[in-house]
Amino acid sequence: MTDESIDSAVLQVGDARWRYFPVSAVAGTDKLPFSLTVLVENVLRNADDPKVARDLAQRIVEAGCAGASGSEVEFSPARVLFQDFTGVPVFVDFAVMREACAELGGDPKKINPQIPCDLVIDHSVIADVAGCAGCLDENMSLEFSRNRERYDFLKWAQESFENVRIVPPGAGICHQLNIEKFASVVMVGEGDPRATTEELPLAYFDTLVGTDSHTPTANGIGVLGWGVGGIEAEAAALGQPITTLVPKVVGVRLTGELQPGVMAMDVALTFAETLRARGVVGCFVECFGPGVASLSATQRACISNMTPEYGCTCTLFPVDDNTLDYLRLTGRDEESVALVEAYCRAQGLWGADGDGRVYAEVVEVDLSAVRPSAAGPSRPHDRLDVADIRGRFRAVSADRELDLGKRVPVDILGAECELGHGTIAIAAVTSCTTATDPAMMLEAGLIARNAARAGLAPKPWVKTILAPGSHATELLLSRAGLLDGLQSLGFYTCGFGCMSCIGNSGPLMDAVHAVADDIELASVLSGNRNFEGRISPDVSQNYLMTPANVVALSLAGTVDVDLSSEPLGIGADGKPVFFADIAADPDELARLLDEFVTADLFEEGSRGMYEGDAAWQALGAEPSDTFAWDDASTYVRRPPYFDGMGAALAPRKPIGDAVALGLFGDFITTDHISPAGAIAPDMPAAAYLRERGVADADFNTYGSRRGNHEVMMRGTFANVKLQNLLAGGRRGGWTRDLLDDEVTTIFDASQHYAGAGQDVVVVAGKMYGSGSSRDWAAKGPALLGVRAVIAESYERIHRSNLVGMGILPLQFLEGESVASLGLDGTERFSIGAVDVSAGLPHPAVVDVSAKKADGSTVDFQAVVRIDTPTEGRYIEHGGILQYVLRNLATPEA
Structure with missing residues (x-):
């Protein structure tokens, strides 16, 4: 590379012309995996400073051509996808950020999505009635009656925030609508402001992040995207790049064709088995080879959908004729399809020939050997x-x-x-x-x-x-x-x-x-x-x-x-x-x-998608700068994240003499941590609702009440299958209160600790936070006072979410664990001063001292899993939202 800016170029398709940033201007990109090619284009287009653009692109090329992970880069997705369970708390946070921004002397309208955001209301419907005619209408009626307060709020959000489209209940699931309607593979925006010649619209890769871990479904049609926590998605929507490490890329070389009777689900389960065994957590996976052409776009989407089940970040398929056929089938016009082909060919994302590209490793999958499959009973x-x-x-x-x-x-x-x-x-x-x-x-x-x-x-x-x-x-x-x-x-x-x-x-x-x-x-x-x-x-x-x-x-x-x-x-x-x-x-x-399977099918199927039924249309919502919170609402409440926050950064309080709220084993999932499913009648969330006049029959689910932090914090760690080793063998949301030696609910113990001014930590085993990207698996513990988690290893998204909520993720040294150190969870934990500026590949370590009841101590070191300098800044500010808010609230922001 030179010291000069990498200029955009002109792409002509027929009579139409676009500007674009050619990745070929960066030496070595011809050897990059497809997914890293997309990242190179992303940093070239979004980094304003030429030197920053060059440096970031070089980091990607150096790591990719070595088949290794690399250092920190910034990824700016083109759009964000929400479902309603995760979307409601995001927009609740936007609403309270507007208030906090005004209180800090800023303009509340700065709190507004800067890129397109699609929210699909698809996670609230429950199969209360099934197996009979009329069950759809009955379930939709129940859904609306339960969620009226949430839907009122979403209607307000649609009217009050820019760049927001909301699909009403009853239209479909966000991932299928994403590939059928939202995804474009190549997007077109305003002209390149740095262009020195004629102004033309700018063509660029369609990329996204989504607040559902199955966002990589879109990777099946060549759209690079992955699931993030709601916290990261909020920052991205507000114009903040997502900081990520250049990942290792594992190639899956497909050969052969599926036998009759073998379906895409069978391939997806084969991928899950094969790649989970290989260990691809934190990696990108992409498919290439002669077998790719035998798979339809929707078969690829099914395979990509199960990305979280084998632990990687995304599973990308290249763009080819099958992709174009699907785009035409689902209503994209011919000019757009022609642009997709020309742009992907120009950028090297066309076709499945990946043999000349460098991968960290290559896994061979013979499609002809895939057998009709199942998986279970619990993984x-x-x-x-x-x-x-x-x-x-x-x-x-x-x-x-x-x-x-x-x-x-x-x-x-x-x-x-x-x-x-x-x-x-x-x-x-x-x-x-x-x-x-x-x-x-x-x-x-x-x-x-x-x-x-x-x-x-x-x-x-x-x-x-x-x-x-x-x-x-x-x-x-x-x-x-x-x-x-x-x-x-x-x-x-x-x-x-x-x-x-x-x-x-x-x-x-x-x-x-x-x-x-x-x-x-x-x-x-x-x-x-x-x-x-x-x-x-x-x-x-x-x-x-x-x-x-x-x-x-x-x-x-x-x-x-x-x-x-x-x-x-x-x-x-x-x-x-x-x-x-x-x-x-x-x-x-x-x-x-x-x-x-015709174009007419998809045209008719999507007709009136944004209109909603009569109940949705009857909702009234006037746009306003701030939301009028209803103190009587049990669905949407003003959260306390910014209470007492000042404009100036305060020193981080050390963690000393902390008690363990929970001691957990291996494979604790975000389902165990985050409130999900039915609200059990004997748990604190139920008591809270009853105190406010809500009948048991109207409790609804935790997911539907994600806009109410009071319910959600009471449901954190309340999964009926959770085993907390401090709870004396009792499963569910129970723990031992170490101040009075009584077994009580985790919520009640946390409130006791908070009243006593007691620091709180969580101690766990391997793969802490596995499963879906659930922001409440981090928000809930933060509201319960958890300041640090000490675990043997983490799932990628959950570790990031902990950082996003200001919770310090620590990792036992290799070979050490609760068992090897002789810990039982009743100790008092003190954590030394933490270096938040290090990050991977040379993370900091910190001294931890665990004091037992008899006065003896177990002293050990833990790895500080703050993986990037940007994450360090989030921890310093108390979380990513506080960091963004302080930046936007300043007069010069």
């Missing part, structure tokens, strides 16, 4: 062949010492049934992973039609759930003549949104719920998450699989079955019916895809 990377579900179930049952001969009598709709371990309580065709791929949904419809024709039906104790990812998906099933077959088996559309995957499965039938403590119930679902207790608090074992296999197992009613050799049931003719008898014909499936 998405525990893949197994579908034919081996019985074997896995029985192995798990043996480990848990379950009596497989046990039967409990249950009255189901007047009929006496006997249920045992492995009984399927929920069979859910869900919206996120698989509904993006028309082939899988049509296959499920064919299986259902064939089963209905044979006279089969799901067992009466199975709750059947169908949640299409968009109206286009349901319309496809209807046009293909397959919706009737699904409905005849009880698979009626009960909502357009994220349902079973996040615990919005709704109640089981009373009789099944009544025996949930006597037998281990199971669920089968076509989703991406199956952590214990997530799908339903009544269900212990959860198995992921294709929609077609969900339908098939609903007929069997148990996971203690061999689909390859045992019948699913007895047909109308009195003869046994096997899976092979109702399997979809690959030729018919191909014909239906060709005939019914």
